[in-house]
Amino acid sequence: MNEKIRVDxxxxxxxxxxxxxxxxxxxxxxxVLALIGPSGCGKSTFLRCLNRMNDxxxxxxxxxxxxxxxxxxxGHRYDITGLRRRVGMVFQKSNPFPKSIYxxxxxxxxxxxxxxxYEIESIVEQSLKSTALWDEVKDRLNESAMGLSGGxxxxxxxARTIAVKPEIILMDEPASxxxxxxxxxxxxxxxxxxxxxxxxxxxxxxxxxxxxxxxTAFFYIGDLIELNSTDVIFTKPDxxxxxxxxxxxxx
Amino acid sequence: MATHFEQELENVxxxxxxxxxxxxxxVTKSVEALKAADMNLAxxxxxxxxxxxxxxxEIDEECIRILVTRQPAAVFLRLVLVILKSNTDLERIxxxxxxxxKECIRLSGKPAMKALVDIPRMASIAVEMIxxxxxxxxxxxxxxxxxxxxxxxxxxxxxxxxxxxxxxYMIENPYIVSQALGxxxxxxxLERIxxxxxxxxERSIYYIExxxxxxxxNE
Numbered sequence: 001m002n003e004k005i006r007v008d009x010x011x012x013x014x015x016x017x018x019x020x021x022x023x024x025x026x027x028x029x030x031x032v033l034a035l036i037g038p039s040g041c042g043k044s045t046f047l048r049c050l051n052r053m054n055d056x057x058x059x060x061x062x063x064x065x066x067x068x069x070x071x072x073x074x075g076h077r078y079d080i081t082g083l084r085r086r087v088g089m090v091f092q093k094s095n096p097f098p099k100s101i102y103x104x105x106x107x108x109x110x111x112x113x114x115x116x117x118y119e120i121e122s123i124v125e126q127s128l129k130s131t132a133l134w135d136e137v138k139d140r141l142n143e144s145a146m147g148l149s150g151g152x153x154x155x156x157x158x159a160r161t162i163a164v165k166p167e168i169i170l171m172d173e174p175a176s177x178x179x180x181x182x183x184x185x186x187x188x189x190x191x192x193x194x195x196x197x198x199x200x201x202x203x204x205x206x207x208x209x210x211x212x213x214x215x216t217a218f219f220y221i222g223d224l225i226e227l228n229s230t231d232v233i234f235t236k237p238d239x240x241x242x243x244x245x246x247x248x249x250x251x
Numbered sequence: 252m253a254t255h256f257e258q259e260l261e262n263v264x265x266x267x268x269x270x271x272x273x274x275x276x277x278v279t280k281s282v283e284a285l286k287a288a289d290m291n292l293a294x295x296x297x298x299x300x301x302x303x304x305x306x307x308x309e310i311d312e313e314c315i316r317i318l319v320t321r322q323p324a325a326v327f328l329r330l331v332l333v334i335l336k337s338n339t340d341l342e343r344i345x346x347x348x349x350x351x352x353k354e355c356i357r358l359s360g361k362p363a364m365k366a367l368v369d370i371p372r373m374a375s376i377a378v379e380m381i382x383x384x385x386x387x388x389x390x391x392x393x394x395x396x397x398x399x400x401x402x403x404x405x406x407x408x409x410x411x412x413x414x415x416x417x418x419x420y421m422i423e424n425p426y427i428v429s430q431a432l433g434x435x436x437x438x439x440x441l442e443r444i445x446x447x448x449x450x451x452x453e454r455s456i457y458y459i460e461x462x463x464x465x466x467x468x469n470e
Contacts, residue, residue: 207322234324236461246324248256 034213151182277348303345
């Protein structure tokens with residue numbers, strides 16, 4: 001399988017303080033990489049570097065390089081809007097637009113230049129189907145998305161993300177505010193989505209990392225401690241530090 | 252201070268070591284009873300097998316509870332797995348010792364064919380293997396576990412020797428066929444005990460190194 005993302009010696013500063021230090025790793029296409037580690041270890045910062053979401057935070061600086069499909073995305077002139085279309089993101093708190101369910105998905109399509117109504121309708125339906133939401137909302141597409149349950153809202157946000165056909169999906173604790181059944185649906189979804197997308201997910205729930213990911217990266221105070229196949233991380237990690245973290249001995 | 256979780260692991264670990272002690276006692280006493288034609292001791296071995304059965308169920312229940320409630324990972328997961336698996340092997344060692352004791356009772360009253368040499372040797376190797384397998388677990392010493400696995404060959408060799416010897420006895424004297432077959436059964440039970448200890452030692456290597464070395468893989 002191909003290398004989809006490559007990160008070389010990435011350091012990211014908030015002011016003078018590095019939040020992540022000299023991180024190098026690569027992510028294979030159509031795989032799920034989980035980022036784990038205690039709060040403040042830099043995993044969310046790292047995630048946000050991958051679609052340059054940190055650019056909007058003042059007084060920050062990035063060193064090193066990030067390549068997607070062997071092309072650097074860190075240049076000043078790089079088309080960030082185009083990047084974010086390719087690299088979609090789902091947040092911890094679902095954030096649907098205060099519009100109808102239909103519009104939540106159609107909006108992104110229109111600003112991406114899709115005008116044909118039938119095409120939009122078809123993509124809305126496909127996206128809702130692939131997030132297993134279609135049957136639950138097909139009779140009320142024109143109702144406000146704010147009336148959906150938390151789990152449905154989160155799946156709508158994922159539907160909205162995949163509607164514009166990204167290549168990579170970043171997820172920042174996508175299920176941490178959801179009940180177990182909604183969580184299970186999101187996890188099922190992640191496993192279905194990896195057939196088409198490359199996924200990087202931050203999670204505090206280690207069982208979730210074990211269930212959904214192919215590779216797991218353990219971060220600690222800005223350092224990448226260990227990146228290994230998820231099976232290895234959760235049965236016999238190479239480093240004692242990783243073992244201590246996943247067995248709850250610290251963190 | 253140990254967390255509640257660590258305390259739970261500690262409790263179930265203590266139980267599996269207790270079970271290992273009981274298994275050692277069962278193997279030792281069953282062969283002692285056979286050697287000394289001691290019916291009372293043989294009966295005791297059979298009675299005490301219940302303790303192993305009870306512990307087996309308790310350990311299973313505790314491991315299941317830990318798996319469900321704690322979802323252990325890494326070294327803790329491997330520890331629970333080695334306990335869960337060894338549990339079955341130890342219970343079987345208890346059953347095989349009972350079989351030896353039953354054979355001892357069946358053979359009672361019949362004239363001794365010959366002094367027992369190889370069978371007690373098999374038993375003492377088996378007992379050392381159990382001790383070392385559990386020492387390997389508590390000391391996290393994978394080399395010790397590998398030694399245990401190698402020693403199983405000695406038991407296998409002795410089993411063949413016993414078989415060959417008793418086979419020639421039976422040809423010479425058909426009146427002792429029943430006794431000789433009894434002793435062959437005993438040797439076979441000890442050979443099976445060696446296999447169960449080997450399983451435990453293999454599992455302990457998985458616990459210590461995370462490697463599955465069964466069936467010649469990974470080594």
